[in-house]
Amino acid sequence: xxxxxxKDKWTGKVREVSFGATAADGGTRSKSIVVGGDTTLPxxxxxxxxxxxxxxxxxxxSRRPExxxxxxxxxxxxxxxxxxxxxxxxxxxxxxxxxxxxxLADTPEDAVKATKAVxxxxxxxxxxxxxxxxxxxxxxLVAVSEAAKGEKLVLGICEDKNYRTIVxxxxxxxxxxxxxxxxxxxxxxxxxxxxxxxGLPANRIIMDPTTGALGYGIEYGYSVMERLRLASLQGDxxxxxxxxxxxxxxxxxxxxxxxxxxxxxxxxxxxARAIHWETLTTTALLESxxxxxxxxxxxxxxxIRAAINELMAA
Amino acid sequence: MALTGIEIxxxxxxxxxxxHPKANCKECGIPTCMAFAMKLAAKQVELAxxxxxxxxxxTKLAESSAPPIRLITLKGPGSSIKAGNEVCLFRHxxxxxxxxxxxxxxxxxxxxxxxxxxxxxxxxxxxVGMDFTVDGFAVEADTLSGTSDPTKFADAxxxxxxxTKRPLILVAKDAKVLEAGAAALPGETPLLYGADSANWEAMxxxxxxxxxxxxxxxxxxxxxxxxxxxxxxxxxxxxxxDPSSTKLGASIAKYTQIRRLALKNFRALGFPxxxxxxxxxxxxxxxxxxxxKYAGFVVLDKFVPELLYGLLVLRENIYTxxxxxxxxxxxxxxxxxxxxESPVLITTNFSITYFAVANEVExxxxxxxxxxxxxxxxxxxxxxAAGKFDSERIAKxxxxxxxxxxxxxxRVVLPGHVAVLSGELEAELPDWEIRVGxxxxxxxxxxxxxxxxx
Numbered sequence: 001x002x003x004x005x006x007k008d009k010w011t012g013k014v015r016e017v018s019f020g021a022t023a024a025d026g027g028t029r030s031k032s033i034v035v036g037g038d039t040t041l042p043x044x045x046x047x048x049x050x051x052x053x054x055x056x057x058x059x060x061x062s063r064r065p066e067x068x069x070x071x072x073x074x075x076x077x078x079x080x081x082x083x084x085x086x087x088x089x090x091x092x093x094x095x096x097x098x099x100x101x102x103x104l105a106d107t108p109e110d111a112v113k114a115t116k117a118v119x120x121x122x123x124x125x126x127x128x129x130x131x132x133x134x135x136x137x138x139x140x141l142v143a144v145s146e147a148a149k150g151e152k153l154v155l156g157i158c159e160d161k162n163y164r165t166i167v168x169x170x171x172x173x174x175x176x177x178x179x180x181x182x183x184x185x186x187x188x189x190x191x192x193x194x195x196x197x198x199g200l201p202a203n204r205i206i207m208d209p210t211t212g213a214l215g216y217g218i219e220y221g222y223s224v225m226e227r228l229r230l231a232s233l234q235g236d237x238x239x240x241x242x243x244x245x246x247x248x249x250x251x252x253x254x255x256x257x258x259x260x261x262x263x264x265x266x267x268x269x270x271x272a273r274a275i276h277w278e279t280l281t282t283t284a285l286l287e288s289x290x291x292x293x294x295x296x297x298x299x300x301x302x303x304i305r306a307a308i309n310e311l312m313a314a
Numbered sequence: 315m316a317l318t319g320i321e322i323x324x325x326x327x328x329x330x331x332x333x334h335p336k337a338n339c340k341e342c343g344i345p346t347c348m349a350f351a352m353k354l355a356a357k358q359v360e361l362a363x364x365x366x367x368x369x370x371x372x373t374k375l376a377e378s379s380a381p382p383i384r385l386i387t388l389k390g391p392g393s394s395i396k397a398g399n400e401v402c403l404f405r406h407x408x409x410x411x412x413x414x415x416x417x418x419x420x421x422x423x424x425x426x427x428x429x430x431x432x433x434x435x436x437x438x439x440x441x442v443g444m445d446f447t448v449d450g451f452a453v454e455a456d457t458l459s460g461t462s463d464p465t466k467f468a469d470a471x472x473x474x475x476x477x478t479k480r481p482l483i484l485v486a487k488d489a490k491v492l493e494a495g496a497a498a499l500p501g502e503t504p505l506l507y508g509a510d511s512a513n514w515e516a517m518x519x520x521x522x523x524x525x526x527x528x529x530x531x532x533x534x535x536x537x538x539x540x541x542x543x544x545x546x547x548x549x550x551x552x553x554x555x556d557p558s559s560t561k562l563g564a565s566i567a568k569y570t571q572i573r574r575l576a577l578k579n580f581r582a583l584g585f586p587x588x589x590x591x592x593x594x595x596x597x598x599x600x601x602x603x604x605x606x607k608y609a610g611f612v613v614l615d616k617f618v619p620e621l622l623y624g625l626l627v628l629r630e631n632i633y634t635x636x637x638x639x640x641x642x643x644x645x646x647x648x649x650x651x652x653x654x655e656s657p658v659l660i661t662t663n664f665s666i667t668y669f670a671v672a673n674e675v676e677x678x679x680x681x682x683x684x685x686x687x688x689x690x691x692x693x694x695x696x697x698x699a700a701g702k703f704d705s706e707r708i709a710k711x712x713x714x715x716x717x718x719x720x721x722x723x724x725r726v727v728l729p730g731h732v733a734v735l736s737g738e739l740e741a742e743l744p745d746w747e748i749r750v751g752x753x754x755x756x757x758x759x760x761x762x763x764x765x766x767x768x
Contacts, residue, residue, distance in 0.1 A: 001539040001582060006574045043566050182699040214624060215441065216666055217693055219631040222606070223406040230404070255670070255756045256624075262677060266439035268620025276598050276624040283602040284628065287566060307562055307599045314563030 007047050010233035014038040014291075015240050016051075017203050019176050020097070020125020021152035026174075029151065030123035033097055035206070035291035036242035041229060042289050045314035054308050055292040056301050057097040057127065058090035059248050062106050062114035069258045071274050072296055083114045084121035091122045093298040094305060099127045099246075104136055108143035115144045119151065127154035127178065138165040145169040154178050154206060160191055167198045178244060180208040183220045185227050185239070192238045206292065207241040213250040213257075214281045221245065222288045229289040245285050248296030251278040279303045286311070317375070323351035325371035326364060336366040357401075382576045384585050386527050386552055386610065388415070388450065389503040392479025395449045397554070397586035397610025403573055409635040414609045415449035416601075416625060417483055418617050419592050422470035423456045431477035434617035439626065442640065442669040446626040451478060452507075452613045453495065455486035462486065464494035471495040483507055483529075483588075483613065489516035496524050505529055505554055505611070507588070514541055518548045527552035529588055533559065535571060539582035553585040554611065560594045566607055573608045586610025598624070605629045639691035640665035646715045647672065652681040654722035657766050659751065659758070660708060661729060662689035662697050670755040678759030683720060687711040694729045705738035712743060727751040727766070 016037040021027025037051035064080045073080065079089035087098055100118050102111050115128055128144050130137030141155050142165065156178035158166040163179070170177050179195055181187040188209050196202050209228060211221025225243055232240040251257055257277045260270035267273055278300040282293050286308070295301050317325075327334030328347025337347060342363040344350045353359040354375075361367065361375055385398040395415040402408045418434050420427055434448050453471050455462040467486060474482065475498060483505040484495045492506055508529035509517035521528035530541040530553055542553050555572060559565035569587055576584040587608060592615035594600030601621075604612045605628050614622070634640060644663045649672060661671045663686045675682050687707055689697035697703035708728075711717075718724060724746045728736055730753035739748050752761045 001536060001543055003535040003539050003575065003580070003583070005535070005571050006578060041570075043563060044570065045563065046567050046571070182695055184696075184699065187699065212666075212693070215627040215631065216670070217631075217664075217696070218628070219405070219634050219636070220696065222632070223404070223636060226404050227406055253754055253756070255674075258756060264439065266437065266619055267623055268618065270620075272618075273620035273624065276621050279596075279599060280602045280624045280628055283599045284606050284632075287603060287606060303596055303599065306596060310562035310595070311566065312563065313561065314567060 005046060008040065008044070008233075010039060012233045012235040012237075012240060014229070014232050014242055015203055017176065017206055017242050019127070019152050019154050019206075021150055021174070025152065026150040027152055028119060028123065029125050031125065032152070033125045038229070039233070041233070042287050043311050043314060050312060050314075052291070053312050054286055054290065055096045056094070056304055056308070057099050057244075057292055057294045058093065058095040058301065059099045059101055059246070059294050059296050060086040060090055060118070062100060062102045062111065065103075069252055069274065071257070071260075071271055072252065075298055082117070084117040087118040087122040087124075091124055094301055095124060097125045097127065097292070098122060099129055099294050101129045102131055102140050102144075104131045104133060106131075106140055108140055111140040111144050112147040115148055119148060126151065127156060129156040129178070132157055134159075134162045138162050141166055142169045145173045145175055148175075149173040152176065156180060156208065158195070160187070160194070163191065163195055164198065167195050167200050170204065171198070171200050176204040176206060178206045178208050179241070180210060183210050183212075183217070183224050185224055185231065188224070188228060189231075189236070189238045192241060196238070202241070205241050207239075207243045208245065209243055211245050211247070211250060211281075211285060213247070213254045214277055214284075215256065216250070216254055218281055218284060222284055225285065225288040225290065242291035243289055244292035244294065245290045246294045247282045247285060248278060248294055248300070251281045252296050275299050275303070279307075283307060317355065319348075319352040319355040322354050322375065323348050325367070325374055326351055327366045334366060339366065341365055382579055382584050383573075384552065385412075386505075386554055386586050387503065388481035388483070388505050388527070390450065390479050390481040391502060393449075393481065394503075395481055400573070400608070401577070403570075403577065405632060406636050409637065410633045412610070413629050413633045414605055415481075415611045416622065416629070417450045417452045417611060417613045418448055419452045419454055419485075419613050419615055420470065420474055421454050421456070422462070422467050427470055427473040428477040430617065431474050435478040435480065437617065437619060437622065439619070439623050441627050441630060442665045444630070446630070448480065448617070448622065450481040450483065452483035452485055455488070455491050462488065462491050464491045467491045468494040468498050471498045475499065481505075483611070487513055489513060489520045492517070493520055493524075496520075496526065503527070505588075507531070507554075508556060509541060509545065511537060511541070514545060518545045518550060521545075521550055522548055527554055529554040529556055531556040531558050533557065535568065535575075535583065539580075542582050542585065554588045555583060555585050556588045556590070560590070560600070562594075562600065562603055565589070565600070566603060569604070569607045569609065588613065597621075601625050602628055606632050641691035642668045642686060644686050644688040644711065644715075646717055646720065647684040647686060649675045649684055650679060650681040652683045654720065656681040656683060656721070657762065658683045658685055658712075658717055658721060658726045660685045660687065660711075660726055662687055662692060662694050662703055664689065664691050664693045664697070667693045667755075671758065674755045674758045675762070678762060680759065680762050682762070683717065685711055685715065685717060685726070694731045698732050698735075703732065705735045705742050708735070708739055709742035712746070723747075725749060729753065
């Protein structure tokens with residue numbers, strides 16, 4: 001019985017966005033990364049090819065974190081002691097891009113030093129995120145932005161409370177912003193409007209609609225991302241941005257990943273569970289539309305790389 | 315095909331000529347039969363709400379409203395599991411209804427079947443107040459394509475059945491082998507797996523004889539539709555579809571195509587899908603895809619608690635009704651027998667948030683009052699961003715639940731994520747001491763032991 005496969009016909013398209021400047025573009029990165037350009041729901045390759053392979057970025061910190069799971073400490077070891085060696089280790093582990101996450105303890109000088117060290121240690125495209133406190137983010141990111149002028153970094157966290165400062169410095173220094181909103185389609189759209197109204201070209205915005213980890217609200221992130229992709233395909237210009245999610249950050253703060261003692265026996269082996277927590281969360285979010293996933297554990301990276309290869313091979 | 319509101323109206327008491335004595339009785343809660351018919355057409359009410367509809371009309375309406383994905387039920391002596399009856403492609407459009415059954419595979423040739431099955435059967439894990447288990451087992455013959463020994467297969471089925479009362483899937487490509495296995499399960503409804511282009515006639519006859527649902531397998535939709543169509547000719551109605559893709563790119567495409575076609579009332583593919591995640595390169599990732607992308611049954615290679623737990627949680631999350639986030643009742647909860655001097659911790663009434671906090675505090679052994687504010691079922695950050703968890707609401711909860719009457723020390727602990735509210739809350743509650751706790755529940759015990767211990 002010949003079956004006519006139902007194909008969606010969309011009018012909209014997610015914008016193509018690139019970050020990381022090579023020497024030809026005035027930077028020092030070994031390659032630029034392009035994400036977006038999608039004209040279908042995720043991986044519906046019988047309608048149109050998925051234009052760009054999703055990106056695995058790895059989260060590294062400007063100073064050794066004290067609250068990370070010992071499972072992560074075991075795997076990264078002494079590389080966690082300074083961001084340059086961590087960057088090298090992440091690149092060796094197969095990262096496509098790096099996210100340098102600054103901390104509250106950093107001064108602007110520390111932040112610039114860490115950024116320069118990472119840029120020197122690894123030629124991968126780089127994103128630099130502030131600790132998530134508005135005034136501190138502004139202070140650190142402006143310094144980093146100026147010091148790395150022309151590298152086409154992605155600067156975050158750019159949210160409704162501080163977007164003016166972050167967007168202004170991104171515009172002045174040739175960077176991108178990661179626009180973060182708390183799991184809401186309209187808030188995401190509104191922030192994109194505010195940012196483009198300031199004059200930042202739309203192809204320099206990545207959306208971070210945020211998510212919860214598996215068991216901690218993933219269904220909200222999942223559905224918001226599905227709705228954002230649908231809206232972008234339906235032609236809503238202010239949702240047509242590629243999406244990134246900080247899955248590692250979310251998954252590794254879940255108790256299931258973070259700790260191995262004092263938990264129910266039914267949770268099974270700690271390390272295996274923690275990796276599943278990160279990979280299952282990532283799988284669901286890739287398939288709801290994430291173009292960039294920020295991970296923490298090398299084993300998760302390996303498994304997600306294999307999954308992405310299968311999804312792209314369709 | 316679905317009937318229009320007017321067509322439905324003619325089948326209701328108010329639409330009959332002469333009118334039924336109970337025409338427009340309002341007992342369904344809607345002023346007229348016409349209005350009820352319109353709501354029925356829009357699937358906003360259930361026909362069961364009408365006490366006077368005739369049996370004949372019920373049958374007609376049932377046929378016309380046959381779900382686009384047929385409901386398939388597998389039954390064991392102790393439990394059953396349903397798949398199908400789904401109505402949408404995206405959970406935000408309405409919700410997903412029947413959670414895919416998670417089955418553990420048992421190979422007929424493997425050692426210690428009963429002991430292995432018993433372990434998986436006993437598995438129980440709690441997530442936000444709910445207990446989850448494995449749904450059943452898939453018993454697989456030694457050789458799928460060649461001939462295996464029917465007696466051996468039947469022995470394996472008996473060994474599995476001796477260790478669990480959950481529903482079974484019987485996996486073999488030889489009808490004789492399957493029949494021998496099914497003979498060990500009198501009175502049950504197992505899933506027979508499976509019919510393909512080569513064996514469909516024998517499989518169809520067996521399914522008919524046993525009155526059991528039959529899985530059909532092919533790597534393309536044309537053949538799958540062909541198989542269900544031919545088997546319907548034998549008088550069968552209950553099918554499960556295996557599009558037989560082990561690669562994630564092909565499987566997401568096929569699962570989506572099948573769901574889309576089913577929702578367009580393409581009856582030949584209007585059945586639940588089964589995923590043998592156990593045959594994929596990474597079964598956890600393949601199972602996660604199957605859960606989110608429309609599978610009705612998922613078969614896992616082995617019983618692995620740490621993976622099973624993650625998949626059970628993912629399934630619960632994806633199948634949560636987006637219109638009704640899981641909530642707990644707002645109020646003041648006692649944890650570890652708090653005394654008047656124990657601290658008051660504040661959180662929201664989103665279940666996951668509540669349980670994360672309650673479990674940590676309970677586990678710490680430290681007594682506390684947990685004040686659960688009505689934040690419309692949202693987590694702390696989401697509720698705060700949406701304006702449903704602000705100082706006004708918190709103050710209202712503290713006064714409304716009369717927290718002051720329970721404590722000797724007027725001290726409340728705010729979640730760290732809303733530290734920004736502390737100033738406003740001090741203004742709202744001038745005689746209370748406002749403390750800012752950690753952002754994550756997991757850090758509460760440490761905080762209570764150190765920062766609060768003075």
